[in-house]
Amino acid sequence: MSDPERSSAPEQPAEPGTLAARWNVKQRAGGIAVPIATVLLAFFMGGVVVAATQHSVHKALLAYRDIFNGAGLNWIFHPTTNLLDISAYNLSQTLLQTSTLILTGLAVAFAFRCGMFNIGGQGQYFMGIIVANWIGVSLVGMSSLPHILLALALGTVAGAVWAGIAGVLKATVGAHEVISTIMLNWIAYWFGSWLFGDGGPLQNSTQPTIPISDQVSPGARLPDFWGAQGFQGVHVGVFIALAALVVFWALVNRTTLGYEVRAVGFNPDAAAYGGINVKKNLIRAMAISGAFAGLAGAIDMLGGTTNYQFGQLDIPVSQVGFIGIAVALLGRNTALGTLLGALLFGGLLFGTTHGLNSGAVIQPELAGNLTYIIEGLVILFVGADVLVLWVWNTPRRLFRKRAKPATSTAELPA
Amino acid sequence: MSTWTARLDNPLSARLRDAAITGYLGIFLGAFAAFLAIPPIEARTITWPILVGIVAMLLGVWTIARGRRRLGWGAFAAGLLGIGLGVLATYSSTDNLNQAFDATLVAQTLGATTPLIFGAMAGIFSERSGVVNIGLEGMMLMGAFWGVYGADKGNTWVVGLALGAAVGGLLALVYAFFAIHLRADQIVGGTAVNFLAVGITGYFFVQLYHNAPVPNGVPLLPNVSIPGLSNTHFLGAAIGDLNILTWAGFALVILTYVVLFKTPIGLRIRSCGEHPRAADTVGINVYAIRYACVVLSGILVAIGGVYLSEGPTGNGTFIFNMSNGLGFIALAAMIFGNWRPAGAFGAALLFGFSNALALRLQIYSTQAGTLFRALPYVLTLVAVAGVIGRTVAPAADGKPYVRQ
Numbered sequence: 046m047s048d049p050e051r052s053s054a055p056e057q058p059a060e061p062g063t064l065a066a067r068w069n070v071k072q073r074a075g076g077i078a079v080p081i082a083t084v085l086l087a088f089f090m091g092g093v094v095v096a097a098t099q100h101s102v103h104k105a106l107l108a109y110r111d112i113f114n115g116a117g118l119n120w121i122f123h124p125t126t127n128l129l130d131i132s133a134y135n136l137s138q139t140l141l142q143t144s145t146l147i148l149t150g151l152a153v154a155f156a157f158r159c160g161m162f163n164i165g166g167q168g169q170y171f172m173g174i175i176v177a178n179w180i181g182v183s184l185v186g187m188s189s190l191p192h193i194l195l196a197l198a199l200g201t202v203a204g205a206v207w208a209g210i211a212g213v214l215k216a217t218v219g220a221h222e223v224i225s226t227i228m229l230n231w232i233a234y235w236f237g238s239w240l241f242g243d244g245g246p247l248q249n250s251t252q253p254t255i256p257i258s259d260q261v262s263p264g265a266r267l268p269d270f271w272g273a274q275g276f277q278g279v280h281v282g283v284f285i286a287l288a289a290l291v292v293f294w295a296l297v298n299r300t301t302l303g304y305e306v307r308a309v310g311f312n313p314d315a316a317a318y319g320g321i322n323v324k325k326n327l328i329r330a331m332a333i334s335g336a337f338a339g340l341a342g343a344i345d346m347l348g349g350t351t352n353y354q355f356g357q358l359d360i361p362v363s364q365v366g367f368i369g370i371a372v373a374l375l376g377r378n379t380a381l382g383t384l385l386g387a388l389l390f391g392g393l394l395f396g397t398t399h400g401l402n403s404g405a406v407i408q409p410e411l412a413g414n415l416t417y418i419i420e421g422l423v424i425l426f427v428g429a430d431v432l433v434l435w436v437w438n439t440p441r442r443l444f445r446k447r448a449k450p451a452t453s454t455a456e457l458p459a
Numbered sequence: 460m461s462t463w464t465a466r467l468d469n470p471l472s473a474r475l476r477d478a479a480i481t482g483y484l485g486i487f488l489g490a491f492a493a494f495l496a497i498p499p500i501e502a503r504t505i506t507w508p509i510l511v512g513i514v515a516m517l518l519g520v521w522t523i524a525r526g527r528r529r530l531g532w533g534a535f536a537a538g539l540l541g542i543g544l545g546v547l548a549t550y551s552s553t554d555n556l557n558q559a560f561d562a563t564l565v566a567q568t569l570g571a572t573t574p575l576i577f578g579a580m581a582g583i584f585s586e587r588s589g590v591v592n593i594g595l596e597g598m599m600l601m602g603a604f605w606g607v608y609g610a611d612k613g614n615t616w617v618v619g620l621a622l623g624a625a626v627g628g629l630l631a632l633v634y635a636f637f638a639i640h641l642r643a644d645q646i647v648g649g650t651a652v653n654f655l656a657v658g659i660t661g662y663f664f665v666q667l668y669h670n671a672p673v674p675n676g677v678p679l680l681p682n683v684s685i686p687g688l689s690n691t692h693f694l695g696a697a698i699g700d701l702n703i704l705t706w707a708g709f710a711l712v713i714l715t716y717v718v719l720f721k722t723p724i725g726l727r728i729r730s731c732g733e734h735p736r737a738a739d740t741v742g743i744n745v746y747a748i749r750y751a752c753v754v755l756s757g758i759l760v761a762i763g764g765v766y767l768s769e770g771p772t773g774n775g776t777f778i779f780n781m782s783n784g785l786g787f788i789a790l791a792a793m794i795f796g797n798w799r800p801a802g803a804f805g806a807a808l809l810f811g812f813s814n815a816l817a818l819r820l821q822i823y824s825t826q827a828g829t830l831f832r833a834l835p836y837v838l839t840l841v842a843v844a845g846v847i848g849r850t851v852a853p854a855a856d857g858k859p860y861v862r863q
Contacts, residue, residue, distance in 0.1 A: 098666050162646050164593075220843040221852075223593070223646050224794060228836040228843075231784050235833035244826050370650055410665045417658025421651045428647035429637045 080375050080382070080427070084389065087422035091415055095407060107406040108415075115412075116396030128276055135400040137271060137279045141350055142365075143391030144286035148341035149369025150387050151293045152208075152334045154378040156222070158297055159330035160310035165211060165226025167366025168233035169204035169335040173342025174355050175237055176203035179247060181261030181347055189264040196265050197285075197343045204339015205332040207233065212331025216324035222331065230366075241356045249354075257356030267348040282344035289337060294380035296333070306330045338366060368394065371420050374427040393419065482530030485518030489537025493544035508545025512538040564815060565698065569705050570771060572811030574599065576708035577763030578789020579796065579803040580715045581756040586798060587719060588752035589732040589745075590638050591857040593649025596786025597656030598627045598757045602764025604660035607777045608667065610769055611677045620680070620765050627761020628754050630656065635753035639746055642859035653786075661779055668777075677775030680704055680766065704766045711759070716800040728752055732853035735860040745860050760786065788814075791839035798852060810835040 088109070096105035113119065117135025125133050149166045156163035163169075177200035184192060207229055214220035240247040242256045249257050272278020297303040308316040309326045317323045345351055351359060368390050375389070376382025397412035407415075426432065492512035515538030523531030578595050585592040602623040610619025634652050637643040684700045719725035727748055730738040735745045767785065768777050788810050795809075796802025817831035 094662065098662075162644075164646065164650065214840075214844050218844055224790075224843050225840055227593075227787055228791065228840040231787060231836040232833045232840070234784070235829060235836075238832075239826055239829040242826065242829050245829075367650070367654070370647075371654075374647065408665070411662060414658045414661035414665060417654050418662060419658075421653075421655030421658055423651075424647060424654060425637060425643075425651035428651060429641040429643035432637075432641050432643075 080377065080386075083375065083423055083426040086426055087419050090422055091419040094418060095415065099407065104406050108412065111401055111406055112393070112396040112412060114396075115400030115402065116392030117400065118392060118396075126271070128272060128278070131402075134276065135395065138277065138400060139388075139392045139395045140279055140283055141277070141348070141391075142395045143387045144283045145341050145345055145350070145365050146368055146372050146387035146391050146394075147286040147383060148289055148337045148344070149365050150372030150376060150383040151289055151369075151380075152204075152336075152338035152341070152366075153369045153373035154376065154383055155293065155297070155306075155337065156208075156330055156334040157373060157378045158303075158310050159306045159326060159334075160313065161212075161215065161222045161327065161331060161334075163208060163211075163226055163331065163334045163338075164223050164370065165208060165229050165335075165366070166338040166369045167364070168226065168230035169207045169338035170342040170345075170363070170366040171230075171233040171237050172203040172207045173200040173339030174346045174351070175233075175240060175247070175342075176200045176339075177343035177346040178258050178261060178355055181265035181353070182247070182259045185262045185264070187264065192262075192265045193267065193347060196261075196347055197340065200343025200346070201336045201340040204342065205336040208335020208338070209328060209332040212328040215331065216327040237355070238357045249356075255356070257359075258354050261347060261353040265347060266353065267344065277349060280344075280348040282348040285340070285344060289340065290380045290384055293337075293383075297380075302329065338369070341365065341369075368420060371424050371427075375423060390420065479522075479527060479530060481518045482522040482527050482534050485515045485522060485531075485534025486537045488512075488515035488518065489534060489539075489541040491515075492538065492541030493548070496545040496548035508548075509542050512542035512545065514538070515541060564819060566701065567815040567818070568808070568812045569698065569701060570811075571814045572807050573702065573705045573708045573770065574763035574766050574785055575789045575792050575807035575811055576712060576804060577704075577766070578760045578786055579792040579807050580711050580800065581759035581763070582790055582793035583715060583719070583798055583800060583803060584728070584752045584759070585756035586793070586856050587732045587853055588728045588749045589735060589853060589855040589858065589860065590635070590749050590753050591645040591649065592634075592753065592756055593646055593790070594630070594634050594652030594656075595649075595756075595760045595790055596782055596784070597649075597653035598630055598760045599764035599767070599786040599789070600656040600660050600780065600782040601630050602627045602761030603768040603773070603781050604664060604764075604777050606761075606765030607677060607768045607773075607775060608663075610679075610775065614678060616678045616680050616769060619678070619769055620762065623765035623769075624758045624761050627764065628758040631754045631757020632750075634757070635750050638753070639749050639859070642861070645857050645859075657780055660777070664777060664779065672776050675775070677769075679771070679773075679775050680769045682771070702766070702770050704762065704770065707762075712800050712804045719800065729853070731860075732855055735855050735858075739860075739862065746862065749860075760789065763789070788835050791835055794852075795839050795842045809838070 092105045092109065095108050096102045099105065099108075114132065115135060116139045117132050117137070118139075120130075120132040120136040123132070128134050128137060149170060152166045152169065153163050177196045180196040180199050181192070184195070187195070208226070211220075211222045211225040211229060214225050215222045238256075239245050241258050242248065243254070245256075247258050249255055249259050251259075267280040267282050269278030269280050272280075295303075297307065305316070305321045305326050306329070308319065308321055309323050309330070313323045316326075345365075346353070346355060372383055372386035372390055374386075376384070376386035393416050397416045398409055401409040401412050488511055492508040492515060495507045495511060516535050517538075519531045519534030519536075519538060521531070522534055578599060581598075582592055582595055604623075605626040606619040606623030608619070609622030610616050613619065613622070630652060634648055637648045637651075638645045681703055682700050683703050683706055685698070717725075719728060727738065727743050730743060731745050731748045731752075738748075739745050763785075764782060767773050767781055769775060773781075789807070792806035792810055793803045795806035796804065813831060813834045817828045817834075820828040820831055
């Protein structure tokens with residue numbers, strides 16, 4: 046029944062073991078061609094939107110140049126450590142965004158490695174923020190280092206517990222983690238709105254009319270290592286995020302835990318047959334995944350990225366948990382890929398909003414929404430690597446004879 | 460479980476012992492417990508609500524023990540809620556009570572339910588055909604923006620409704636292409652749709668309206684009054700004057716039920732969602748069915764979105780990311796209702812009521828009102844946890860199908 050048109054397309058899953066299949070797997074799993082093509086395609090289509098609405102291709106190119114500068118990437122043309130320099134400042138803010146996105150990206154990536162889709166990074170991030178704020182505000186008498194460590198640790202635990210709920214539900218009653226993490230996102234959202242809202246338990250004690258938390262006490266703040274007086278400096282959270290990348294890599298590739306998690310991710314039945322406790326690993330993977338997101342929230346709170354406060358008004362604005370999905374997908378759920386993906390989106394996020402100078406070709410309000418469009422396109426294309434591969438291979442296919450017809454047409458594993 | 464007609468043949472005593480009857484009675488009593496404390500009865504003592512509520516909870520436990528867990532827990536929760544609301548109402552002043560519970564609460568509940576109904580029915584069509592639609596939220600947002608734009612430029616709500624629905628359907632078509640033909644992961648695709656919708660609506664909102672509120676005087680969706688009912692004492696304020704889309708939503712529930720469960724097309728749709736291979740074997744075009752259902756889903760949920768901005772509460776203005784989780788509540792209602800039109804409608808009513816009540820509760824305290832907004836999500840989490848009976852998705856839901 047197979048029609049000749051489709052059988053030649055590379056999206057047909059070939060029989061396992063054949064050269065074509067191995068090539069296919071390599072392209073899908075490890076290939077960097079797809080992510081690069083995806084990003085280029087997404088930026089191109091974003092550019093088309095700008096060019097069409099501004100009636101000028103030139104303007105679209107200028108807009109991308111502005112975003113490039115807004116992310117502080119023009120810093121490399123004249124490096125300076127002076128944060129009062131605009132490009133250095135922009136770059137420092139991009140680094141801060143990147144470190145948050147590394148962690149929320151790792152959260153999504155780790156769950157993916159176990160075959161689960163943690164769409165609840167946003168909720169876990171909120172829980173990390175909430176608990177870090179609570180600890181940072183309350184235990185004022187503590188000395189600085191233990192206070193910071195305690196707030197970071199408990200924020201991480203809060204994220205782990207929040208994701209762990211979804212893991213437990215998945216392992217015990219088979220509730221789909223996508224549904225439960227979406228629900229947990231919104232529960233965290235309204236829980237936070239209640240805590241920081243008017244009359245809420247964690248609302249600002251001196252300004253009862255503003256729905257915002259108290260500021261984290263100075264002792265609990267992460268120290269800056271690159272900063273200027275009066276500006277948001279680059280705090281040590283960047284190193285924590287980089288360390289988390291190493292931890293992620295080691296955990297996944299060099300430990301029994303990582304081996305078991307990956308085994309469950311590849312094939313739960315085979316893993317169970319091999320003596321691996323699947324349920325335990327589902328819960329474990331989800332909790333570790335949430336820990337990364339919770340840590341992201343704690344770092345943002347203690348590092349002052351949220352002005353050491355968080356409020357009802359800030360809650361809907363933040364999207365870092367969701368952007369983590371794009372980061373992880375683009376990074377192919379690897380540590381290095383996540384770093385690169387986080388850099389891209391960190392730059393994009395800051396470069397299109399606060400970093401964009403007011404005289405830019407397209408106004409920041411417009412550019413900020415362009416970020417969402419590009420993110421959406423990246424996620425869309427990354428999910429459909431079949432399409433990207435097909436476009437990528439079109440020239441080769443045109444100049445070559447038909448590839449051997451694929452034999453198996455069994456359903457793809459979900 | 461006996462069928463409805465068989466139950467009718469049983470003697471009355473046997474019917475009363477039937478777990479289903481006790482379950483429904485428990486739910487009714489739970490609602491009654493709260494009702495006792497509010498106007499027009501207003502028993503100004505906490506004894507009555509507590510007593511009636513406890514009876515409802517006992518009936519719930521009885522029902523659970525008889526094996527009808529979902530219904531039993533429903534009665535138990537209704538009893539608990541009834542006691543809580545009854546006590547709350549008793550300890551608040553009569554003035555506040557009259558403000559919080561009156562006929563317009565019914566109207567507001569139905570209003571808040573309307574977008575959820577469209578979203579939930581949209582979800583049912585898509586998922587019954589085997590395509591998970593996490594992108595409901597985004598498609599709803601598209602409807603909200605393009606609905607206002609169409610009504611503004613076309614100078615009539617009809618254009619707004621048509622444009623909103625069309626754009627929602629278009630986005631759904633893109634999603635369907637990725638989910639069905641390219642076999643992309645449907646959760647990933649849906650997430651992408653949500654991002655795209657936020658970006659596209661935000662971008663064009665700034666581009667077309669320069670971030671200012673949409674000009675006043677955008678024609679709104681009209682209300683439909685029922686002649687003779689509008690002046691009736693309670694019913695008039697409650698359902699005498701509802702929005703046209705609210706009425707359409709009720710009709711949609713019935714239509715969805717009839718189409719899905721009483722027509723050959725519905726059988727085909729469901730077979731694609733349960734066992735696409737078998738459907739293909741008997742000559743059903745699985746791809747065509749799935750495409751049609753996903754696009755229909757986008758159109759329906761976008762109509763719900765048009766209601767958000769063009770309905771009585773939206774007042775013809777668009778706000779950035781205005782759907783704010785309503786699409787996900789609709790998804791939750793669909794799951795809570797076990798992928799069935801009637802169940803989803805009931806869940807949508809419950810969630811709509813809790814949202815309407817949350818706004819009213821701000822009379823007592825803003826805190827309680829805010830916390831109340833989380834209720835739909837908590838209930839759904841409890842539902843998927845299987846505490847109140849398992850929710851069962853269509854067997855092939857979310858699995859791409861490869862034609863042979």
